[in-house]
Structure formats: structure tokens, C-alpha cells
Amino acid sequence: MAFRGPRVWLWRWRRNPLKRGADVLEAWVVLGAWVLTVLAGVLAGLAVTWSVERELARERVEWRPVVARLTDQAPGTSDAPSQTPRGERVWAEVSWSIADGSAHKGQVRVPPGSTFGAPVTVWTDPEGRLVSKPATASQARLRAALIGGLIGVSVGAVPFVGGRVLRGRLERRRMERWDAEWELLGPLWGRTTG
Template sequence: MAAFRGPKAWLWRWRRNPLRRRSDVLEAWIMLAAWVFTVLGGVVTGLVTVHAVENGLARERAEWHAVPAQLIEDAPDADTTGPAGRIVWTKVRWTAPDGTPRSGRVRVSAGIPADTPVLVWTDPDGRLVNRPTGVAVARLRACLMGFFAGAGVGAVPFAACRLLRGRLERRRMDRWDEEWDRIGPLWGRTAS
């Protein structure tokens, strides 16, 4: 099929041509707008997402801090079927920045006795939080989230363009069918 098409003409939809239809020009503008929105929307959304995630994780690293705590109860022993060094949940007690005693559940190694000192991570209000993400992992997480957010936003105008182009193509084919129904029977006549 490609052998019958001839050489590819760039920007043919915008060139002056007596065979060019309005639908060709409309399709060209739709494709241009879709690609602009796909690329710019995806890139801008990705960069904004990367910046927001990196700032959020940097704020966590700056605000969250490790505080000493003590186990209130013995950590359950590891059963013989589980792997060695198993992690279990147990209760701990610590002091919040305002001086009030707090308690909660954290994960520790199995078999640790009560009154053992451990480090827990808290936010500025003294609530338990996870260990903040390191700089390298935060950068990787931000880049991945930015990539997926940008791809998701870029997929919307791309999909809309594909749907609209499909509709224009069906409309064009319907018009060709109508024209063929009208003109096709005239081809069988010959002049005498």
C-alpha cells in the first residue's frame, strides 16, 4: 500500500490545494492543539508535581525528629516458623515536645524486653510518624510521581484527539460513501 502513496509531503493539510477539504484543515489544527496540550500539559504537570513532592518530603525531613522512647511491654517472641529478626508491633512511651507523656504502638525486633530504650520518630506535635524519606529516595519518589502525573495529564488531550480524529474519519468515510452512491452509477455509462 505504501508504494501507491507517493512521496510524503510535510504540512500538506495547510498547503493550498484544490483537493484539500475543510475537514483536513480542522484535523490539522486539532492535531496541533492536542500535541501542544499533551506535551506542555504533561511536562508542566510533571515538573510541578516533582517540585511539590520534593518540598513536602524535605519539610518532613526538617520537621520530624527522632525521640527516645521506652517499651511499655515485652515485644512478642519470634515463633519458630517465622524468619529470624522478625519485626513485631509493641507499645512504647515517650515525651512530646510540650512535656506531656505519650504512648503508641511501633514496630521493633521480636523478643525485646520491656523498659528497653528505642528511638521513635515524631512530628512537631509529638505524634508518631514513619522515619522520613532520605534525600536520594525522595528524589526518586518525586521523579516517579512527576512522571506518572505528567503522563496521566498528557494522556487526556491525546485520547481526546484520537477520539475526535476517529469521528472525523468516520464522517469523511460516510461522505465518500454518499458521493460514491451518487456518482458511481454514472461510471457505467459510455458515450456512443
């Protein structure tokens, strides 16, 4: 294990007669990568969070529950609860009409054995198309925060990885220069003066 002295803060920015141009460049690359990582991640995460939350709020305002009626009897039987798992639902066709009077049909999940004409509450968009029940305000906040966090981390990873790759190339170049200098000076170290 190599010996490491005490950790010195901001060592990349201190004056040092042995510091080379490559060391200064590496310091700027590290600083730039961290600044871009934080800024890009936070800004992208916040923008996506606000966008998702706004879209989910729009859905809560525009989507409406409508009472639809079964157009046929649903498959299965309603009198045998022991044979079907609790909460099981089957697909059945329903019809409904929206405020402008236009009729619509679609497939929804209903309890097994539901009878013809049974009322079923469905959610529709302004055009009368079937949609899922909109997220509540608290569900929307959670969903927006999770999506925003995921996007923020993903976007922030791009400059972070780019900085690591660039720093690795600088390190490789520095090692190649040290090898070239050692080939020139290494043989001289074996000589003695005298």
C-alpha cells in the first residue's frame, strides 16, 4: 500500500514549481466536468419534473369519469368467488356517449359475470377516448419527482463520464511523456561522477 500524506484541499490550484501545463489542464477538466455535471443534472431534472407535473395536472382537469354500459354479459360467473382469485377482472365491451352526444365503444376490465347493461365507470379524454384514471396530486408529485430524478442523473452522467474519459486520456499522455523522458534520462542515473 502506498503512503499517502495528509489530504490537501484544492491542491490542483496551489502554486508549485513542479506543476506542468498538463496538470493545469487536468485541473480545469475536473472542475468543468463537475460544474457541468451538477448544472446539467439539476436543470434537466427540474425541467422534466415541472413538465411531467404540468401534464399530469392537465390530465386531472381534462379527463372525466363517464358511466358506460356493458354491451354483452361479461365472461365468467359472479356466484363462484372461491374459483376466481380475489379482485380478478375480465375484459368486456362497453358503450358510452360524451357531452356532444357521440357514441363510443371500447374494452374495459369488469368483474366476471357482470350482466348486460350493467353500469361501469370509465375515464375518457375530451375526444371521448378511453384513458386510465388520472393520478392524484400527491401521486403526480411523486411520479414527477421520480422521473425528474432519473432524467437528472442520466443527463448529469454525460459530462461526468466525458470528463473521466478526457482525464484518462490526459493521464495516458502524461505517462507516455514520462516514459519518453525516462528513456533519455534513465541511463544517465547509473553513471557515477568521480
